[in-house]
Amino acid sequence: MTLPLLLQHLANALALGSLYALIAIGYTMVYGILRLINFAHGDVFMLGAYVAFYCVALFLLPWWASFVIAIVVTALMGVLLERVAYRPLRDSPKISVMISAIGASFLIENVAVVLFGGRPKGVAVPDILNVKLTLGAVSVMSVSLVIPICTFALLAVLLWVVGKTRTGMAMRAVSTDLDAARLQAIDVNRIISFTFGSGSLLASFGGILWSYKYPQLNPLMGVMPGLKCFIAAVIGGIGNIQGAVLGGFLLGAIELLTIAFLPTLTGYRDAFAFVLLIVVLLVKPSGLLGSRQVEKV
């Protein structure tokens, strides 16, 4: 393989990894607080992309305005999702909550099929993201560079929120011990809503960028990325934000570089993540950056 080609693959892997990272953060934040796989997270990602698409296609808004509207709307959807599907079950057995999550995911997907139609839709990529940048023999689309930049910027903001603000402190308190946090007069419900809101915001950010990089929408587009990003979060160590980002990049790199070097495996692409998941769960269930938790007797 030539060096320019390798660089090209690396650039693509970086972009895909960044998108995975954005979605994985939402999983890890929710899991950190509620110990719950938000199965519908991938569908929130899909909604983000569709809302932005319709803002442009139906209301003829400029792409940046659509972008802002879409992430706000989707964040609110995330909050609503928690209210409806998860909050009533907070003290129920884990299996009920998981079933509710699966139900919510299917509901969103099928409502999307009904509303948006099952056929794929083409996305108009904003001009500035559609510029071909050439450096020597390497050429990449500008969107592939914008994506990692956005991801790192959002990560920085998120880490600041979680690490430095009062809300962030409360989030950490809730994730360590929900009942203790309640006793310290933390408004647990507000924190959980905030977590879902910000996780969904990042997912829709990812979804819209995804639709600029791979400009086609369909109602099930969130399913595979959703599953893979949960896996990324597990690989990185669930509950750990940096871990989710690391897992996202790792997964993106493994996926794209494997098919770049071993093209015969292309058909197996969607299985890589699951194989990796199973290996990680068996070898180091707490993930790369996570800490292990044991059930007390």
Place this chain on the structure above:
Amino acid sequence: MLRTENVTMKFGGLTAVSELSLEIGKNEIVGLIGPNGAGKTTAFNCITGVNAPTSGKVIFQGEEITGLPRHQVTRRGIARTFQNIRLFRELSVLENVLVGCHLQLRANLFEATLHLPGYRRRDREARAFAMSLLEEVGLAADAGEPAVSLPYGKQRRLEIARALATRPSLLLLDEPAAGMNPQESVELMHFIRRIRDQFGLSILLIEHHMQFVMGICQKLWVLEYGVTIARGDPAAIRRDPKVIEAYLGVE
């Protein structure tokens, strides 16, 4: 009977049990006492295979059982109850005890599903034995009730019956008198002595009620922050200045 040699259990940075060396003889009743969080339950967990000790050995009837899986430990004759009651919630009282008979039933999937004659005979015997145990703990009348519907005191007794159903030679009781009034704990004391004699058991128990422990145990181990600060017969423990300071002084 049971011996532990320098058993240590660490959870991350926390040493829950440190260098514990217990010894229980045949038909003895031994007490393990100490303030909350001293590592008593963790010591039980190390013996029964719930936790694998970080270091040290557990030796039962001359055989090392350190770190064996739980059911293997039970198979060798150690049964236990739990501090926070762990009954099979959706099973009836009788079925809870029958699960304890699982080992005696020696049934594989096909034998059991097809209800083959050998299985049926053993099943009948197990039911009779389970009923006799329920009789013993005064729960025979509740046999068909769901286990969760029992009041707290009965749940504790059901746990003991269930443990006895595994036909143990060593019984570990984790705070059996918790939540009982003085009258009930005196009854429990008699009950424990009785099952010891009847089933030829050795018993290791954790308890907070001092009178209870002093009244029933032949030997005591006192833990504080995982460290054994005293051991000996109840009279000596009562006089031990370290124990008085750490534990009894509070009373």
Place this chain on the structure above:
Amino acid sequence: MRPGRRHLLLSLAAGALFVVALALGDQFLDSFQLRVSSLCAIYVVLALSLNLVNGFTGLFSLGHAGFMAVGAYTCALLTMTPEQKEMNFFLAPVVPWLAHLSIPFLPALVAAGLVAALIGFLVGAPALRLKDDYLAIATLGFAEIIRVVLTNTQTLTNGALGLKGLPMYATTWVVWPCAALSVAFMVFLTRSSYGRAMKAVRDDEIAAGAMGVDVFRVKVVSFTVSSFMAGVGGALLGHLLTTIDPKMFTFMLTFNILLVVVLGGIGSITGSVIAAIGVTILMEVLRFLDGPLNFGLFETEARPGLRMVVFSLLLMAVVLFRQRGLMGNREFSWSMFSRAGLARREDGRA
């Protein structure tokens, strides 16, 4: 008469009635109705198999579609004639050892179950070390891996093209006996000591271990048996629809079965049977939702997906408002009636 005796007689009478009903149905239902009836029976098998792991052993497994796929492909490849194989595999010829292999349906059905059980065992042995949601996602992952492998092994499975023209072996007299056998198996299993051990593992693993139950082994056995049933169910489904392809066996299929189990009551055989029949019929009845809807004054265009919206809502409504489903973990029994009768008589006296 002793109650045991009476219940046995009642059960025999019910069995005879069931056979008569099948015979009548087979005579008088049209082919579409027969197909729905067979689908009901297959869903009974599938729901029971999922309930065995989820409801009775407390393992949240989401990998059922994978084991069904294994069963369906095994059975199809074993029963298809050499000519059919040659017709199907036009992109690349089938592997030589399969090309001329063709055996009767019933042994192939058993083989389908056994291969699915083997795969279930191989998946379960590592995956069952995990718990709760990790187990769920790992089993889902394995099912996806199975599907991806089926899509990519062109010379073994014909890849994405799938297999067409399977013989329609899944007749009333095959599928309903399979369903009845599954029900009987589950009833006897759950009443036996082994079933009790499974429920103990479900209710409290640690306590079950302390009672001498080999928790891991019970889990693996339950998972393997469940995979066997899923494999058989998948094979029957394949031979009812007469075409299979990897796309059929997505998570959507597992979702449908999960819906049945949750609706009927997790941990209830009776519930699974009732819900399997109810949901299957409802799925067919509501098929009109996916077509154009006529509201008299106006007509909407076809909206495929609306039917699944209804079922997703149904699932959510059950978990949110009636978590125990139709039956909770209760079961149908003859004494249910005698007890009700007794109560009535006592009322009468008072």
